[in-house]
Amino acid sequence: MALADELAKKQRSISVAEFFEKNKHMLGFDSPTRGIITTIKEAIDNSLDACEEAEVLPDILVSVRKVGGDVYRVVVEDNGPGIVPDKMPAVFAKLLYGSRFHQVRQTRGQQGIGISAAVLYAQLTTGKPTLVISRTDAKSPAHKMTLVIKTETNEPEVLSHEEIDWVLPHGTRIELEFKSSMAAKKKMLEYLKYTSIVNPHARFRVEIDDESFTFDRVSHDVPPCPVAIKPHPYGIELGVLKRMTAASDLPLKEFLIESFSKVGEKTALEICAVAKLDSKVSANKLSLEQLNPLLEAMQTVKIPAPSALQCLSPITEELIVKGMEKEFQLDFIKARTRPSSVFGGNSFIVEAAIGYGGKLPVEGSAMLLRFANRVPLLYQQGACAITSAVSGVNWKAYGVSQQGLPMGPVLILVHVAATNVPFTSESKDAVASVPEVEKEVTLALQELGRDLKMFLSRRDKSKEQEDRARAICSVIPLIAQKVGEIVERPAPDTSLIEGRIMRRVVLKKGSSAGKILIRVDNYTTKDQEMALYDISGDSAGDATVPPDFVTEMDGEYTKIWKRLLHSGDNFEVTYTGAGGGIVDLQGIAENLKVVVDLDV
Numbered sequence: 321m322a323l324a325d326e327l328a329k330k331q332r333s334i335s336v337a338e339f340f341e342k343n344k345h346m347l348g349f350d351s352p353t354r355g356i357i358t359t360i361k362e363a364i365d366n367s368l369d370a371c372e373e374a375e376v377l378p379d380i381l382v383s384v385r386k387v388g389g390d391v392y393r394v395v396v397e398d399n400g401p402g403i404v405p406d407k408m409p410a411v412f413a414k415l416l417y418g419s420r421f422h423q424v425r426q427t428r429g430q431q432g433i434g435i436s437a438a439v440l441y442a443q444l445t446t447g448k449p450t451l452v453i454s455r456t457d458a459k460s461p462a463h464k465m466t467l468v469i470k471t472e473t474n475e476p477e478v479l480s481h482e483e484i485d486w487v488l489p490h491g492t493r494i495e496l497e498f499k500s501s502m503a504a505k506k507k508m509l510e511y512l513k514y515t516s517i518v519n520p521h522a523r524f525r526v527e528i529d530d531e532s533f534t535f536d537r538v539s540h541d542v543p544p545c546p547v548a549i550k551p552h553p554y555g556i557e558l559g560v561l562k563r564m565t566a567a568s569d570l571p572l573k574e575f576l577i578e579s580f581s582k583v584g585e586k587t588a589l590e591i592c593a594v595a596k597l598d599s600k601v602s603a604n605k606l607s608l609e610q611l612n613p614l615l616e617a618m619q620t621v622k623i624p625a626p627s628a629l630q631c632l633s634p635i636t637e638e639l640i641v642k643g644m645e646k647e648f649q650l651d652f653i654k655a656r657t658r659p660s661s662v663f664g665g666n667s668f669i670v671e672a673a674i675g676y677g678g679k680l681p682v683e684g685s686a687m688l689l690r691f692a693n694r695v696p697l698l699y700q701q702g703a704c705a706i707t708s709a710v711s712g713v714n715w716k717a718y719g720v721s722q723q724g725l726p727m728g729p730v731l732i733l734v735h736v737a738a739t740n741v742p743f744t745s746e747s748k749d750a751v752a753s754v755p756e757v758e759k760e761v762t763l764a765l766q767e768l769g770r771d772l773k774m775f776l777s778r779r780d781k782s783k784e785q786e787d788r789a790r791a792i793c794s795v796i797p798l799i800a801q802k803v804g805e806i807v808e809r810p811a812p813d814t815s816l817i818e819g820r821i822m823r824r825v826v827l828k829k830g831s832s833a834g835k836i837l838i839r840v841d842n843y844t845t846k847d848q849e850m851a852l853y854d855i856s857g858d859s860a861g862d863a864t865v866p867p868d869f870v871t872e873m874d875g876e877y878t879k880i881w882k883r884l885l886h887s888g889d890n891f892e893v894t895y896t897g898a899g900g901g902i903v904d905l906q907g908i909a910e911n912l913k914v915v916v917d918l919d920v
């Protein structure tokens with residue numbers, strides 16, 4: 321037909337670079353504002369992955385600078401293992417080129433698209449090539465290249481290449497220029513803050529125009545790099561099995577043992593028996609008719625779950641708490657790392673944490689921080705299985721109000737670590753709805769919910785006790801006076817009683833000087849900041865605290881002195897002046913025993 325001939329002239333293959341140039345939203349480059357965050361995220365993901373592989377503590381520099389008009393230069397530099405010069409062009413200027421796609425282990429990068437997509441975005445919006453410097457060891461020179469992607473062929477083009485001296489003994493630096501705006505500055509800083517929470521061993525130095533920020537590490541231990549394992553029989557699909565058998569000349573039994581994790585002699589023979597196949601037949605001789613029952617047998621025979629120990633890298637409860645405490649002021653924080661679990665042959669571990677109170681906003685719904693393989697998920701919260709699992713928990717049972725998400729000063733962190741995170745799309749914004757993953761998130765949150773409930777009821781109880789004590793306090797002088805009248809004696813001095821109620825030390829107005837002795841006993845948890853408040857609201861009184869306290873003003877008269885508490889601490893607060901005052905010991909952990917002695 322004439323039309324078919326006509327169409328035939330227009331039919332041609334499309335390169336993957338051309339495809340993503342047109343569909344950049346699929347990779348998280350929907351708008352200039354988002355483009356800048358995605359670029360930084362892709363580069364940082366790679367830096368962290370590379371440092372983990374090289375077992376070095378990541379020191380990452382991020383710089384964003386306006387270079388004219390609406391063009392910004394983004395620089396990300398790491399102290400990772402570097403990239404050999406031969407591979408630099410393809411790593412940065414060829415889509416679907418990477419080292420992690422075929423590995424069964426937890427990594428941030430998976431697809432081999434991320435950083436080349438950023439290079440493509442830069443050349444699309446400014447026409448500028450990307451500059452890359454990389455060095456693999458102190459004895460070799462660094463290589464500096466400028467690169468573009470030839471979109472029609474998805475092949476790299478090296479515009480310049482020279483060997484240079486470089487300050488870093490090993491590492492990689494990428495500089496891209498693209499059209500953007502600073503509308504997302506807050507989100508960018510949030511992304512960095514959240515990244516530093518789940519990568520507590522990394523340090524980020526950030527320069528945005530003329531401002532600098534540091535997100536420092538709280539751990540000096542490099543997390544063990546996840547080790548790749550073989551695929552599990554439960555997670556295999558027919559096409560993959562066909563490719564694997566075709567490439568193997570081993571007998572079927574040996575092929576099964578060699579190619580899959582958790583398959584030993586006994587399991588391999590059982591699979592062959594269920595599939596009614598000879599265990600000695602060569603794997604590459606199997607026909608499609610034989611592969612179908614083989615696959616079915618591989619998925620019905622009972623096989624132990626893949627081991628998660630080596631291939632996953634959970635953050636751990638202790639480090640999640642450290643990371644959260646570094647970035648948020650909270651009254652309560654608890655984290656939980658669940659045992660490993662499996663979906664479709666993929667190992668995964670869910671970790672979660674709940675923070676409460678402190679400086680979290682009281683109004684509105686809880687803050688939800690979602691993470692997958694130690695990467696913050698900043699977009700598509702509503703489409704994420706983590707969000708629906710959080711909303712599915714009955715928070716009212718734990719003393720927290722709820723409208724879908726819990727409401728009030730609550731911070732929820734959920735981290736899904738998996739050998740293959742089931743994202744809803746290539747832009748890796750949201751976790752797809754997988755019942756096994758959702759169940760684990762729910763279980764982690766329910767466990768934490770019970771701890772939160774306990775904290776809240778203890779807090780309410782101590783508030784109740786304080787109110788009661790206060791009420792008693794207020795009538796003590798009256799009772800004393802009445803007693804004095806009855807027995808016809810002067811009223812007894814009740815100031816000391818008033819001064820030792822609860823954790824609040826009250827110095828009566830008119831007392832000219834006082835000493836408060838504070839002793840910290842029985843401190844079993846980690847160091848925690850304690851604040852001493854002078855809430856007298858009076859300029860006449862003043863207090864002297866030991867010099868290692870940091871003083872802050874809260875309002876015009878109220879001073880806050882802060883310092884970390886340690887077990888066995890002993891110190892004195894001296895109060896002078898006629899104004900009287902109240903020194904309040906706040907933010908003290910439940911299990912911390914603070915002994916306050918008043919010596920007026």
Ligand SMILES: Nc1ncnc2c1ncn2[C@@H]1O[C@H](COP(=O)(O)OP(=O)(O)OP(=O)(O)O)[C@@H](O)[C@H]1O
Nearest residue numbers: 366370411418419429430431432433434435436492
């Ligand atoms: N800073 C770096 N240091 C060392 N190697 C790097 C660095 N950046 C990239 N690489 C290498 O280049 C490859 C490609 O990176 P790219 O960002 O395109 O994909 P990815 O991270 O593997 O996957 P994804 O598309 O899911 O992000 C990586 O797999 C890694 O081997």
